[in-house]
Amino acid sequence: MEILVILRNLYDNPDPFEGEKLLCDSDINVLTEACDLRDSLVADTDNAVTGAADSSEAVNATPHSPSVTALLISESQADYEGILKKAASYGADKVVHAACEDFDFSDANTFGPLIAEIIKGLEPMPNLVFFGRLAYDGDSVNIATQTAENLDWHRAIYSTEVLEVSFGGEDSTLTFKKAMEDGSLATTEVPLPAVVHSVRKRGLRGQAKVSDIIRAYGETRVESISKNAIAAAKEKALSGSSLPTPIQEIPPYINKGEMVDLKGTSDVDTAANIIDTLKKLGFEPKA
Numbered sequence: 001m002e003i004l005v006i007l008r009n010l011y012d013n014p015d016p017f018e019g020e021k022l023l024c025d026s027d028i029n030v031l032t033e034a035c036d037l038r039d040s041l042v043a044d045t046d047n048a049v050t051g052a053a054d055s056s057e058a059v060n061a062t063p064h065s066p067s068v069t070a071l072l073i074s075e076s077q078a079d080y081e082g083i084l085k086k087a088a089s090y091g092a093d094k095v096v097h098a099a100c101e102d103f104d105f106s107d108a109n110t111f112g113p114l115i116a117e118i119i120k121g122l123e124p125m126p127n128l129v130f131f132g133r134l135a136y137d138g139d140s141v142n143i144a145t146q147t148a149e150n151l152d153w154h155r156a157i158y159s160t161e162v163l164e165v166s167f168g169g170e171d172s173t174l175t176f177k178k179a180m181e182d183g184s185l186a187t188t189e190v191p192l193p194a195v196v197h198s199v200r201k202r203g204l205r206g207q208a209k210v211s212d213i214i215r216a217y218g219e220t221r222v223e224s225i226s227k228n229a230i231a232a233a234k235e236k237a238l239s240g241s242s243l244p245t246p247i248q249e250i251p252p253y254i255n256k257g258e259m260v261d262l263k264g265t266s267d268v269d270t271a272a273n274i275i276d277t278l279k280k281l282g283f284e285p286k287a
Helices: 025-050 055-061 080-089 108-120 142-151 210-218 227-238 267-280
Strands: 002-006 067-074 094-099 128-131 154-166 173-179 185-191 194-198
Touching (some): 025 154, 025 194, 067 080, 128 142, 142 154, 142 194, 154 185, 173 194
Parallel strands (some): 002 128, 128 194, 154 194
Antiparallel strands (some): 154 173, 173 185
16 A cells, blocks of 8 residues: 655745644644554554465465655755655655746646656555645645546545545545535545545644654655656646546526535535536537
């Protein structure tokens, strides 16, 4: 199980409500959640190996140990190493920097595809990608959504807590608690691989562990994605979205007095609501 955490770029954009200069609170929260998930998967793997009837079952119990990678995509500035080592002090196994010069990080329509292209080039590919609440686009899900769409993965948005990861080949799933508009929580399941947009308000660790701090600043080395790989990802992201375009112009919505709620508890529910609404408006699927 490979878990990737996308860190927010704080350069020249500090959060005035938070004292942390390197990592915002939402990144710390999602980092500790990802590391806690990794630790629980390691414990499950150890139990599976211990309980295996023979050595062949023990080998099949886990192909490799779960790990957490923290990725920072930013301009190549001097303190990126400090940011990533801070991430390692909160438990990340590996930290990676992608230096991307002269790029508009605020444009979700190009930055989401860039993140997706960078992810596609990682070895091994992650099964799960986490974004913190703030991500790169403020308190919204635009970047996470664009990344998921360009990876052709499912989304787990407004997640307050990941409850379980269940492995079953193509039937592997992620179960999480989703924050609803009315303040309630809905237990939701999505297939893996998936992109998680986490809105959890508190991390699972009050502070970094001493052992992780020693490892981060004594042993951890920041890896860098090659300039050629970044250039190729950037070129593809700027060449245009891979998302489908409408086949016809949608007529103006005249009845502005009526609000139709299309959001469901999952992407599947939301898609069903959209299809049903379009049918009622007279749209028919293209043959």
